[in-house]
Amino acid sequence: MADLWVFGYGSLMWRPGFAFAESVPARLHGEHRALCVFSFVHRGTESKPGLVLGLDKGGSCRGVAFRIPEVDRDEVLAYLRARELVTNVYHEVTRPVRLAGGVTVTALTYVVDRSHRQYAGKLRREEVLELVRDSAGVSGQNRDYVLATAEHLASVGIDDRLMVWLAGALGGESGRSV
Numbered sequence: 001m002a003d004l005w006v007f008g009y010g011s012l013m014w015r016p017g018f019a020f021a022e023s024v025p026a027r028l029h030g031e032h033r034a035l036c037v038f039s040f041v042h043r044g045t046e047s048k049p050g051l052v053l054g055l056d057k058g059g060s061c062r063g064v065a066f067r068i069p070e071v072d073r074d075e076v077l078a079y080l081r082a083r084e085l086v087t088n089v090y091h092e093v094t095r096p097v098r099l100a101g102g103v104t105v106t107a108l109t110y111v112v113d114r115s116h117r118q119y120a121g122k123l124r125r126e127e128v129l130e131l132v133r134d135s136a137g138v139s140g141q142n143r144d145y146v147l148a149t150a151e152h153l154a155s156v157g158i159d160d161r162l163m164v165w166l167a168g169a170l171g172g173e174s175g176r177s178v
Contacts, residue, residue, distance in 0.1 A: 050142030054112030
């Protein structure tokens, strides 16, 4: 057993929900951040699904790697599994991630299961906007998730064109902007 690294690419970046010893900008190769998961629990329902981020095949993804001390490992794993595996749309995997500074570590992360019924694939941006505009789940409004994620990505210098466009559209509708 050793310290655990966790790679966050969406809401884990701005709301990890667990204590960590350090957080470091990181890049994962082989998957990319995408609004490709229909949310039936956290940001939508089965009858009115929202959309949340997943790691999908191809490309690379900038995010944050969190170092969890070994003493907190089991508690953080239990928390992450309860949060991320509620409908089993993600696979819990380990992947090499390159930390800022050049060191590579093995990090736990969650990759979308393309065979799961919640996998949305690549949607037109207008479809994405329609899904996130009015959906809500146990963790709140889907629009708030998108706005908070877009704001965080921009604040750390990550240019995600879809998220910028969505934030502009949603912010304009609510009077809020990022």
